[in-house]
Structure formats: C-alpha cells, structure tokens
Amino acid sequence: MTMQSHAGSLSGSAGQSATTAATRSRSTRYTSKYFSSRAFGWTLVALALLLWQVVSTLHPMPQLPPLTEIVAVWLDQLRSGDLLTALLDTLRITALGYAFATVIGVLLGFLMGRVTVVWAGAEPAVELLRQLPISALLPLLILYLGIGDSFKIAIIMLAATFPILLNAYAGARSVPRTMRMTAQTFQLSWLQAQIEIGLPAALPYILVGMRQALGVTLVIAVVTGMLAGNNGIGYFVLQAQQVLDVKTLFAGIFTVAAVGYVLNAIFLLVEHRLTRWRLLSTHA
C-alpha cells in the first residue's frame, strides 16, 4: 500500500532501530527505549509547564499568570457552566457541519471516482470552489445567512467537505482492476459492487480525509464563534481577551487544545479499529 494510514497524525515512532541487545546493559536499553517513545515528549511538555510555573511565580506579570492560578480559574469556569455551555455550543456546530461534510464529501467524491458522468459534471465546479479561500466567502455567507448557527454550520461544512471529497475520490480510483473484475465474475450488481467492494476499498482514504477535515473543523468553529461574536468557545476566548482576563483566556485555549487532542485520539482509535486489516504484515 502506498498510503500511510497514520500520516499526519505523527503517531507511531519514527525509527525503531534494531537494537544490539546482547552488548547493551539493561539500563542503556531502558534509556534508548524511553527516548524513542512518546514518554520523552510528554516529559518535555511537563518540563515546559514547570518552567512556566517557576518563571511566572518568580517574576509575576499580568500577561503570564502562574499555571496553578489558570487551572484554578479553569476549574471554576467549568463548575460555573459558562465554559461548558460555550464548549457544547461549539461542539454541536462542529458535529453538524462535519456530518454534512462527510455525507456530501463521501458521496460526491466516491461517485466522481466511479461514475464518469458524475466526474465530468462535477470536477470543474469542485476545482473552482476548492481554490476559494474560506475567508473570501465569509462576508457573502454572513449576508445570506446572518451570524446564526446556519452560517457557522455552512462555513464548517464548506471547509471540511473538500479534504473528505478529494480523499474519497482518490479512494474510489484506487480500487484495483482485479477486484472490480472479481465483482463482475461473482455476478455483483453495480450497487452491490460499490457497497461490498468499492466503499470498503476506499475506506482507508476516506478516513484520512475525515481526519484532516476534523482538524480543520475545530479551527473554523472557534474562528466563526469569534467572528459572529455571539456564542461558542471562540466567543468565550474573545470576551476574556476584551476584559483582559488572561487567566480565563488561557482556560479557554487549554479547553480547545484538550478537546482537539481528545477528538483526534478518539478518531485514531476508530480508524485503527476499522482498518486493522491494513496494518497486518505478510508472514507464515
């Protein structure tokens, strides 16, 4: 397979070099294992946070409050429900936009890859639209849809559709000829062939597109919240900035980072489960 399913996630260590175990002491081996695992990276993150705490305690400054104080505010905000309400609002918008994008992207992309007339009819429009920066469409969409949920969902959908569509197209094109002929010789109808062979074969590509889109959607969801300035985590952060409440501002940022990390982790788990068969190596 030419496509690395974990590309873009930075998951999986880069170089698990062959160890000459016999000559190394146990402690050296342990050290080498540590430095080639993610535990090393997490230690660096922890060290950076510690440095932050030490510096901000020794030299108090309003731009960089101590971590402990930020965490206290964060917990407060979570308990009061303001942050949670804003977060849930953003997540709801994100989920809706993402779901629409997935349906449209998979259907259109896959059909473009498998049905010539769909490709011929849709390719020019898709190529034109996907070159347009989302930012250029913002004023127009606000004019049409206002600054409510429908505007935000539309923007998220627009941003997320193209990575999914392009990957679904590539996936549909990747179905090997032998596999298509297998469908023919086993008497599958066109629809059966797409459902039993085309879509499963394209699934790894579709999932890569969906993961790329997931990253985009959260960013767009936060930005639209700021832009529309009425609700969501983007608005929460913006509000904190306007009243110079740096601790709350950081609480908002930390929330977005944590949510993004968790969403991506869940996605990787599901992706791994669905495409386990691709990671098996030939042996026996």
Added chain:
Amino acid sequence: MMTIGASIRVSGVSKRYRSARGETVTGLSTLDLSIASGSFVSIVGRSGCGKSTLLRLIAGLETPSGGSIAVDGETVSRPPNSVRYLFQNYSESLLPWRTVAGNIKFGLDHAYRRSAPARRAELSATIEDKLAEVGLAGAADRYPAELSGGMQQRVAIARALAAQPKILLLDEPFSAVDALSRTTLQDLLLDVWKIHALTIVFVTHDIDEALYLSDRVLLFGPNGSGLQMDIDVPLPRPRHQIETRRTEEFLRLRSDILQRVLSTN
C-alpha cells in the same frame, strides 16, 4: 465428437485492441474451439499470445471483436453465472478487509446456486468445511494479509468453490506462488476438479504444469496468431508429482511442445 457435451464453444472469435498510439493490435486472431464438459484443458504460450485474452473473453470480462462464445449453450454477453475466475494476483482479488471466513461468505452470498440463508451456526460449519477442503482448517479468523501467497490462493479457490460453479477459469494462478507450494496447489486443484466435476480452463506458461494437470493442452502461437498445437494428454490418473513427470509419455509430449515453441521464435 468434441461438440457433444461441450461446455464452452468458441466460434470464430477474434479480439483486437487499439493501442495508446492508435494502432490496432491483434489480441487474438480468429479462433474456433470446443471444450468438453468436465475436461481439464490448459492453454500455454508465450506472453502476449492471447491466452489470457481468451480466458477473459470466456469469462465475459471482455467482448470479442468478432465471433461468439457460448457457455453451456448460451452466448456470453456478460459474465456467465456458472463460471468463476481465479486471478494470478490473488492479493487484489481477495477482499483484504474481510477475514478468510468473510471471503468464503462472499462466495456463498454470490453463488451460482444460492442456498437458503443459513443460520449462524450452519454458516460457520459450511465455511469451516470449505476451508478444510483446501487445507486451511482453523484459518477462518485470519486476514488475507496474514497468510502466505499459497494460502491466499487456497482461500481464493475455496471462495470460488463456495459459489458452486460448473466452470473454473484460472489465469496463471500459481505463478506468483513459491515452487514447493505450487506442487501441492496443483494436486489440490486436481482433487477439487474431480470432486466437484468441474470443467477447468487453465492458463499457464509452464509446459510441465500444463501436461501434469490436463487432459488436453492447447499451444497458442505468438502475438495472438491463435491455436498452434492441440495435444491430447493420455497420461493415466490419478497423477503423481514424481511418477507421472518421469513417464516416457510425459517427457515425449513435453519435448514435442517445447520443440514447437522454440521453432517459432
């Protein structure tokens, strides 16, 4: 005489392709052929002789430029239901996202004579039977990528048999398999041919393999020129990998064919 009980009849079939440069290329020039029901026929010849083209035409995967093909008396216009096809690149023919059992179920789901939907326990018993027949008992839950090439081709054979075909077409099925597995796969194929009373058309470039397996070997001339030799193989069955291959008859047929191949260089 051959036409009585003929399973496959090829009448005046030719196939021309248009190359990328727009030239017409002969895939197969006019060919007449009758393959008896229940026989094991091999087609040998150099690359580009049109042997695989003929197989795809019989399978209904391509349409002839001229003439017609009949399978079981019916003219082929789409893949005939009673025919299953084994590809050389099994790894792209098996469904890699399905387990071995899932691949067999695919064969059962798309069978020539579909049986009534089985209950779960029945189904897994049927699948286990099919796997045992090709020597893969206990491999039901593994994925194709976990198996060796020879084992994957066994899964492909079991999947084809699960569809209960009358005719099996094989396009160089063992050429990507290591030499030791190849001999066991050959004997496995002879067993299933006999047990299921199949008609088999087997494309290979290995003359020894063709002689060992077949009742009849067809030698195709170079560049789609068509049938060059039609050889009856009267070697007794059951055949034996060592005994059969060192009989005088085997060696004589082998050198006859080889001589002809070399003389038309």
